[in-house]
Amino acid sequence: MKIAILGYGNIGRAAEQAIKAAPDLTFAGIYHHNDCLDNLDADAVLICTPTREVHQFAAVLAARGICTVDSFDIHGQIWDLREALEPVCVAHKSVSIISAGWDPGTDSMVRALLMSMAPKGLTFTNFGPGRSMGHTVAAKAIKGVKNALSMTIPLGTGIHRRMVYIELEPAADFKTVEAAILADDYFAHDETHVIAVESVDALNNVAHGVNLVRSGVSGDTHNQRFEFNMSINNPALTGQVMVSAARAAVRMRERGEYGAKTMIELRPIDLLPGTKQALVKALV
Amino acid sequence: MKIAILGYGNIGRAAEQAIKAAPDLTFAGIYHHNDCLDNLDADAVLICTPTREVHQFAAVLAARGICTVDSFDIHGQIWDLREALEPVCVAHKSVSIISAGWDPGTDSMVRALLMSMAPKGLTFTNFGPGRSMGHTVAAKAIKGVKNALSMTIPLGTGIHRRMVYIELEPAADFKTVEAAILADDYFAHDETHVIAVESVDALNNVAHGVNLVRSGVSGDTHNQRFEFNMSINNPALTGQVMVSAARAAVRMRERGEYGAKTMIELRPIDLLPGTKQALVKALV
Numbered sequence: 001m002k003i004a005i006l007g008y009g010n011i012g013r014a015a016e017q018a019i020k021a022a023p024d025l026t027f028a029g030i031y032h033h034n035d036c037l038d039n040l041d042a043d044a045v046l047i048c049t050p051t052r053e054v055h056q057f058a059a060v061l062a063a064r065g066i067c068t069v070d071s072f073d074i075h076g077q078i079w080d081l082r083e084a085l086e087p088v089c090v091a092h093k094s095v096s097i098i099s100a101g102w103d104p105g106t107d108s109m110v111r112a113l114l115m116s117m118a119p120k121g122l123t124f125t126n127f128g129p130g131r132s133m134g135h136t137v138a139a140k141a142i143k144g145v146k147n148a149l150s151m152t153i154p155l156g157t158g159i160h161r162r163m164v165y166i167e168l169e170p171a172a173d174f175k176t177v178e179a180a181i182l183a184d185d186y187f188a189h190d191e192t193h194v195i196a197v198e199s200v201d202a203l204n205n206v207a208h209g210v211n212l213v214r215s216g217v218s219g220d221t222h223n224q225r226f227e228f229n230m231s232i233n234n235p236a237l238t239g240q241v242m243v244s245a246a247r248a249a250v251r252m253r254e255r256g257e258y259g260a261k262t263m264i265e266l267r268p269i270d271l272l273p274g275t276k277q278a279l280v281k282a283l284v
Numbered sequence: 285m286k287i288a289i290l291g292y293g294n295i296g297r298a299a300e301q302a303i304k305a306a307p308d309l310t311f312a313g314i315y316h317h318n319d320c321l322d323n324l325d326a327d328a329v330l331i332c333t334p335t336r337e338v339h340q341f342a343a344v345l346a347a348r349g350i351c352t353v354d355s356f357d358i359h360g361q362i363w364d365l366r367e368a369l370e371p372v373c374v375a376h377k378s379v380s381i382i383s384a385g386w387d388p389g390t391d392s393m394v395r396a397l398l399m400s401m402a403p404k405g406l407t408f409t410n411f412g413p414g415r416s417m418g419h420t421v422a423a424k425a426i427k428g429v430k431n432a433l434s435m436t437i438p439l440g441t442g443i444h445r446r447m448v449y450i451e452l453e454p455a456a457d458f459k460t461v462e463a464a465i466l467a468d469d470y471f472a473h474d475e476t477h478v479i480a481v482e483s484v485d486a487l488n489n490v491a492h493g494v495n496l497v498r499s500g501v502s503g504d505t506h507n508q509r510f511e512f513n514m515s516i517n518n519p520a521l522t523g524q525v526m527v528s529a530a531r532a533a534v535r536m537r538e539r540g541e542y543g544a545k546t547m548i549e550l551r552p553i554d555l556l557p558g559t560k561q562a563l564v565k566a567l568v
Binding site: 104231240279284 | 298315363392501510512524563
């Protein structure tokens with residue numbers, strides 16, 4: 001299977017390594033945002049652009065019968081993206097796997113699995129410690145902020161603390177900037193601490209984590225408890241999940257299962273290299 | 285969907301509760317080992333018999349176009365069972381989901397998912413504390429043992445301690461019985477402790493647990509760490525997983541995806557009640 005990459009930021013670079021490490025995949029090159037895609041020759045393309053550009057690129061590629069994988073991460077718009085790409089994929093016999101990162105993505109698969117094991121109950125997804133891209137961008141947009149890093153700290157039951165590290169512009173007043181951050185809609189609803197530092201760059205770290213817990217009921221038996229934890233390099237995991245999803249996409253296209261799919265619509269075995277027999281014997 | 289149960293031990297009883305708790309399933313009755321199955325009317329049958337009887341019942345039901353689900357648990361023979369049932373299912377347009385418990389079963393899905401997230405590395409599945417059926421049966425078979433309970437205690441990296449609680453026959457000598465247990469092939473390779481008790485029945489408890497850990501490599505990034513824990517009522521979870529798998533089996537039959545499948549060959553979304561839209565919005 002030939003896999004190409006569109007976009008070459010942190011995730012694109014990590015995805016390249018994951019393709020090259022896979023025994024069954026061939027790296028079909030990097031494409032940049034403004035490159036002509038007419039001669040692109042690949043079974044699948046990993047769309048590693050900013051999330052708001054996913055739709056346009058996925059639609060163009062799917063219409064050429066090329067499978068796509070993205071890590072579109074706006075939770076409230078995932079179903080709409082699926083609905084938009086589904087008819088394009090069906091009409092042009094391609095498969096687009098959307099929101100194939102770790103959340104949305106593999107965490108979604110874990111949430112679905114835990115729901116199947118204990119249908120009644122509560123699941124809490126606790127993120128971090130790790131950098132929140134959305135909150136970091138929001139903090140950078142505040143007047144007087146030269147650079148920022150917003151860390152997400154898990155407090156349990158899906159509640160998070162925001163630790164916002166900022167470098168101030170020379171003329172800026174810390175108390176004024178702090179008040180503006182605390183009033184911003186991104187931060188106003190969570191416990192938030194603003195800390196002035198000399199160098200945000202000195203703090204940067206792509207580590208992230210998840211603690212996903214469910215307590216629920218199997219049949220009429222309560223107190224069934226489940227927990228999924230991970231401590232990971234964020235772009236490395238996202239790139240790897242996209243590559244594994246690309247393998248599933250190409251296999252689904254070969255079987256004629258065209259359409260746009262989220263990760264909970266994939267068979268775990270399709271994510272992995274090797275024969276069914278070897279995988280069942282090794283993993284089941 | 286009408287779901288029936290064949291076999292009415294701990295798992296059959298738990299499965300009955302799980303069917304009755306499901307919003308989209310109808311309970312189609314209990315069948316016992318020697319019942320005539322000619323008039324059985326169900327979309328799927330949960331085979332809750334001892335594992336060695338699974339094959340015969342699954343083959344008979346699949347040949348009538350009825351979906352089956354079992355929790356066949358002899359890891360080394362799962363592929364052979366799949367191979368035996370596959371042609372029957374394909375010929376008679378049915379779906380048999382095999383080894384649909386928690387290990388093999390949902391743990392298998394977690395192992396596959398973790399492998400897709402970090403393809404190189406080591407996974408350790410640590411079981412317990414909880415009762416091992418196989419070891420309990422082996423201990424009961426030793427001369428001089430009136431009743432026994434073998435608990436599996438996790439020591440990490442897939443290594444387990446066996447705590448064997450026994451009630452002795454009146455004339456039995458503890459040291460002789462202990463030596464026979466320690467020499468038995470079920471116990472000879474693990475750290476094993478034999479303890480004489482007045483009542484094994486007073487110790488019985490269907491709690492069990494899993495601690496499944498993987499440290500691996502995503503692309504070329506090492507130290508990606510994952511952990512899945514659960515603390516559960518064993519038959520309640522097994523029954524629930526079988527019921528969720530039955531839902532997937534009937535959906536796959538409706539789509540013409542006939543055959544024998546293990547859990548890693550199922551889409552998580554198929555295990556759950558509700559529409560695709562509602563599930564994607566709630567879980568992805």
